[in-house]
Amino acid sequence: MSTTFTRLQLATRIHFTLLRTLGEGIDVARMLRQRHYADEVASVCRSLSDYALHELADRFEDATAAEDIKIHMEVAARETRAALAQIPRRAPVAQQELAWSQDTSGFGLSRPLPALDSVPARSSRFSPSNWLGIGRDRQDSTAP
Numbered sequence: 534m535s536t537t538f539t540r541l542q543l544a545t546r547i548h549f550t551l552l553r554t555l556g557e558g559i560d561v562a563r564m565l566r567q568r569h570y571a572d573e574v575a576s577v578c579r580s581l582s583d584y585a586l587h588e589l590a591d592r593f594e595d596a597t598a599a600e601d602i603k604i605h606m607e608v609a610a611r612e613t614r615a616a617l618a619q620i621p622r623r624a625p626v627a628q629q630e631l632a633w634s635q636d637t638s639g640f641g642l643s644r645p646l647p648a649l650d651s652v653p654a655r656s657s658r659f660s661p662s663n664w665l666g667i668g669r670d671r672q673d674s675t676a677p
Contacts, residue, residue, distance in 0.1 A: 537600065540565055543593040547578060550586055
C-alpha cells in the first residue's frame with residue numbers, strides 16, 4: 534500500500550474524529566502538503582483525551598517519515614544512476630598483433646609451453662639445480 538494513500542486515509546480519519554469530538558474538522562489536503570500544519574494537527578490530537586486521536590497522530594507521523602525516507606531513497610537512486618551513466622561501460626582494449634596474445638593479461642604464460650621432451654637438459658654449473666647444492670656429486674661436497 535502506498536504511503537501517500539495511507540497518509541490520506543489517516544488524515545481523513547483524523548478529520549472525521551476531530552469533527553465528531555470538537556465539532557470542527559481539518560483541511561486534509563493542507564495536512565498532506567504542509568508539514569507545519571500537520572505538526573499542529575498532531576499537537577491538537579495529542580492535547581485531547583481521546584486515545585484514538587493520539588494513535589492516529591502517531592501513525593500519520595510514522596507514515597510521513599516513511600514517505601520522506603522513500604523520497605530520499607528515490608533521489609539517491611536517481612543520482613546514483615546519473616553518476617553511473619557517466620562512467621564508461623568498458624575500458625578500451627589495447628590492439629593485439631597476434632591472435633594468441635588477445636586472451637592474455639600480460640601476466641603469466643601467454644604462449645603454450647613447449648613439450649618437456651624437447652627442452653634440452655642443462656648441465657652447466659650455473660643451472661638452478663646447483664644453486665642450493667642440489668645435484669652436486671658427493672665428491673664435490675666432501676672436498677676441502
